Amino acid sequence: MKTGATIWNNIKEKLLQMRSTKLFLIYLSNLVSLQLANVRDGGVTMKNKGLPAVWWRCxxxxxxxxxxxxxxxxxxxxxxxxxxxxxxxxxxxxxxxxxxxxxxxxxxxxxxxxxxxxxxxxxxxxxxxxxxxxxxxxxxxxxxxxxxxxxxxxxxxxxxxxxxxxxxxxxxxxxxxxxxxxxxxxxxxxxxxxxxxxxxxxxxxxxxxxxxxxxxxxxxxxxxxxxxxxxxxxxxxxxxxxxxxxxxxxxxxxxxxxxxxxxxxxxxxxxxxxxxxxxxxxxxxxxxxxxxxxxxxxxxxxxxxxxxxxxxxxxxxxxxxxxxxxxxxxxxxxxxxxxxxxxxxxxxxxxxxxxxxxxxxxxxxxxxxxxxELPEEQDGGREYPEFKGDIDMEGVTYAYPNMQENALTGVDLQVQKGEHVVIVGENGSGKTTLTKLLTGCLKPKDGMVLYDGTDIAGMRRNSLLRHISMVSQNFVRYNFTLRENIGISDVERMSDDAAVSRAIRLADLDEVKRIVGGLDGKLGREFGGSELSGGQWQKVAIARCIFRLSDIVILDEPTSALDPLIEYDILSRFMEMMKDKTAVIISHRVGICRMADKIVVMKEGRVAEIGRHEELLQKNGEYSRIWRAQARWTVEG
The missing domain is CATH 1.20.1560.10 (ABC transporter type 1, transmembrane domain)
Incomplete structure (x- = not known):
């Protein structure tokens, strides 16, 4: 019986007699050595890495x-x-x-x-x-x-x-x-x-x-x-x-x-x-x-x-x-x-x-x-302690990825503490993009967004967002309880029945609370809860915004699904409640502009006009055109 060493020597001799096999073995050895060299202690990146490096990391x-x-x-x-x-x-x-x-x-x-x-x-x-x-x-x-x-x-x-x-x-x-x-x-x-x-x-x-x-x-x-x-x-x-x-x-x-x-x-x-x-x-x-x-x-x-x-x-x-x-x-x-x-x-x-x-x-x-390994959001190193002064946008320009034209171009805007600002304009004029830049969700291509004179690019985003509450245009309908739908904006206070009930009252949700069976009644039919109308869901989103204790409130088309009379009632109460807070409201209806301290009119990604209601009507510009068009529609309707 042959030993293992003898067997291996016989095999090796036959293999090495073939020049092509020898060259292949040398190539294979070099290839494996090269791939293993790609593996670094502490992690490897996947760019141009071979299979051994991927397997090692996995x-x-x-x-x-x-x-x-x-x-x-x-x-x-x-x-x-x-x-x-x-x-x-x-x-x-x-x-x-x-x-x-x-x-x-x-x-x-x-x-x-x-x-x-x-x-x-x-x-x-x-x-x-x-x-x-x-x-x-x-x-x-x-x-x-x-x-x-x-x-x-x-x-x-x-x-x-x-x-x-x-x-x-x-x-x-x-x-x-x-x-x-x-x-x-x-x-x-x-x-x-x-x-x-x-x-x-x-x-x-x-x-x-x-x-x-x-x-x-x-x-x-x-x-x-x-x-x-x-x-x-x-x-x-x-x-x-x-x-x-x-x-x-x-x-x-x-x-x-x-x-x-x-x-x-x-x-x-x-x-x-x-x-x-x-x-x-x-x-x-x-x-x-x-x-x-x-x-x-x-x-x-x-x-x-x-x-x-x-x-x-x-x-x-x-x-x-x-x-x-x-x-x-x-x-x-x-x-x-x-x-x-x-x-x-x-x-x-x-x-x-x-x-x-x-x-x-x-x-x-x-x-x-x-x-x-995709690039993560670069957070600034500074904490934002408290909103004291104003918000400034200086020459802000922004373009969405893979888009040739700018969504915003050279926007200059100032929002002072405690001021209620309404932003109006046609669809695609850049209103929603402006609010995303205000909250730091998007970063300007050019220009700066300043809070109290400090560029938010250098701030920790979470520390800034603690001071902001928002109702987005495409708000989320959570198939949770009524309490969770409202309290999710401030989880630590979710168990505070008085605070949740106050937000429900201000958003005119008392009837919804009764229909679903109280604060812990489920919303949405997907898990056996009560289905709400589009307007009721929008009220829930507004209550969620109200519940969060914040210095700055941003509302993006907050009442688009509401009846005009209900809209006026809710916004009137909302403005009264927000009298000590800074509010930025985007609306396609100009009726709310009467309550605003400042109106910003957007057109084609630029600020077309800024002023109060009566002042802008007298200018007979873009705001006046929008106002007259909506007034004519209301009268004819």
Whole structure:
């Protein structure tokens, strides 16, 4: 019997006799060394990083999050490697014992002991697989939660401008699917799986190497086509997935319209259900056609690789039989050789599948980490203690991402403490953009926004926002309780019934409170609560703004869904309550302007006029035109 060192020397000599193989091994060694050099302690960035660097970062994150489970999983892997590595050797020994017993008539007890040991060794992997499956299910659940939480925290830190760019939504969807699909854990576990399959292959190769190095070369040649085709196919699949992500978001959006109350009601009333269905079908079919085209190409290549593998398998069996006929190996060694080759084929196929998956997962995980490396909102270092003076905008210009024209150009505006300012203008004149700049949600392209003479770019944004309360144009309808819907603007005071009830009274929500059954009654039908009208939901949003104790209040179209009489009543009370606070109100209705200390008229992204109601009417400018148009509409109506 040859020793392990002798076997390896025989294999090595045959390999190094081939110049092309030698050059390939040198190239592979340099490539692996280069990729491993990309891995830096303390973290790696995903730009231009190879698969080893991505796997290292992923495995390290999994280890930090789930040390105990990962260590137990590795122990199971090591047991599996040990068992499957010694199986070909035990099988060969059992065949030798069987031949010896048949020839001599002795040693039957050893043969039966060997068969029992072989049965035990072959049953252990089944038990290990069951245990591993249970552990994997738990690990996947935990990794889904932890990596999803990291994604949420990252999204929270992105600047507002990022959400004005569709590419951010594409990147988020890719990262989210990576997280929800447990591809990070899959990526980490595949690395261990490849190591396990590699060791099993080496064990099988060592068995075959005792018979002939040519068996090893033929065995390796049988799996190379599958490996190359599989890896290439997975790269093409992910490239297509990346290309289709925008189309997929469009299809999901169209499908989502059929699952929401408001769109369904409108499409039934106006009769455009078929049109939306056709758009969804067209979008879906376009993606399916591209996927089918790729899968057809992959199918042909994969089957060609399988044919080559089966051909090599037949050649290896024929070579083994030839060696037996020449007297170079015995019948028992022939059986061991075929068993080792079968083990090698199985391990190689599993290794090929793992390599395919790790290439696909590697690209997905790389995109996940690339999302985590997106630039975060740069927070200033200074705390903003208290609003004392005024707000100034000096030459503020802003343009949304991927837009040629400016949304605001050279805006100069001053809002003094305690002043009530109403901003009016046509749709698209820049009113909402102006409020986003006032609150620091957007950063000016040029110019500055100053609070008490200090540029807010140098302030910590959270310290500034503590002094601001807001009702946005597209306010959120939370399917929570009435208390939560209002108190969420100041969570620490949510349990204060008196404060919540005061906000309800000021926003004219007493009837809603009665309908839903008190402060803890649920809103929205989605979870069995009471549905509100659009105007009632808007009152809830106003109550949420009132509840928050702040020095500055910003209202963006706060009463657009309210009846004019109710609007006047609520805004009158609101203005009275806000008499000691600074308020900036955006409105498309100019009736509220009578109550304002200052009116700012926006037109085409610029400040067209500033003044009080009577003053601006006398100027006979843009404000006067808007006032007369709305007055004429009211009279004619």
């Amino acid at each position: 495995a390290r994150d999994v280890y930090h999050m789930m040390r105990v489970f990962l260590l137990l999983y590795l122990i199971l892997c090591l047991l599996g490697i040990t068992i499957e590595s010694i199986t070909p050797w035990i099988m060969t020994r059992v065949f030798e014992l069987a031949q010896e017993s048949l020839e001599t008539g002795r040693g039957w007890d050893r043969l039966w002991g060997g068969i029992g040991g072989l049965c035990f060794v072959m049953s252990v992997p089944i038990v290990l697989q069951c245990i591993s499956a249970l552990m994997t299910a738990h690990i996947e659940l935990k990794s889904h939660m932890l990596f999803g939480q990291r994604l949420f925290l990252k999204t929270k830190k992105l600047p507002q401008e990022a959400f004005e760019d569709s590419r951010t939504y594409d990147a988020y969807q890719i990262a989210e699917k990576c997280s929800t699909g447990n591809q990070l854990w899959t990526m980490a576990s595949l690395g261990f799986d490849i190591l396990e399959r590699g060791i099993i292959m080496i064990s099988a190769i060592a068995v075959m190497g005792t018979f002939s190095p040519w068996l090893v070369l033929i065995a390796l040649g049988s799996v190379v086509p599958n490996l190359l085709v599989g890896v290439r196919s997975r790269k093409l699949e992910y490239r297509l997935y990346h290309k289709q992500i925008g189309k997929e978001r469009t299809a999901e959006y169209l499908w989502g319209l059929f699952c929401k109350k408001e769109p369904v009601k409108e499409m039934r009333t106006l009769g455009f259900t078929s049109y939306l269905k056709e758009r969804w079908v067209d979008s879906r079919d376009e993606m399916l056609r591209e996927q089918k085209c790729l899968q057809d190409k992959i199918f042909i290549r994969v089957n060609a690789a399988h044919c080559i593998r089966n051909l090599f398998y037949g050649i290896n069996i024929a070579l083994s039989i030839w060696l037996m006929l020449k007297g170079m190996i015995s019948i028992s060694q022939l059986a061991g050789c075929i068993a080792a080759f079968s083990t090698l084929q199985g391990a190689a196929l599993n290794l090929t599948g793992s390599m395919e998956d790790i290439v696909y997962c590697g690209k997905s995980v790389s995109d996940y980490y690339r999302y985590l």
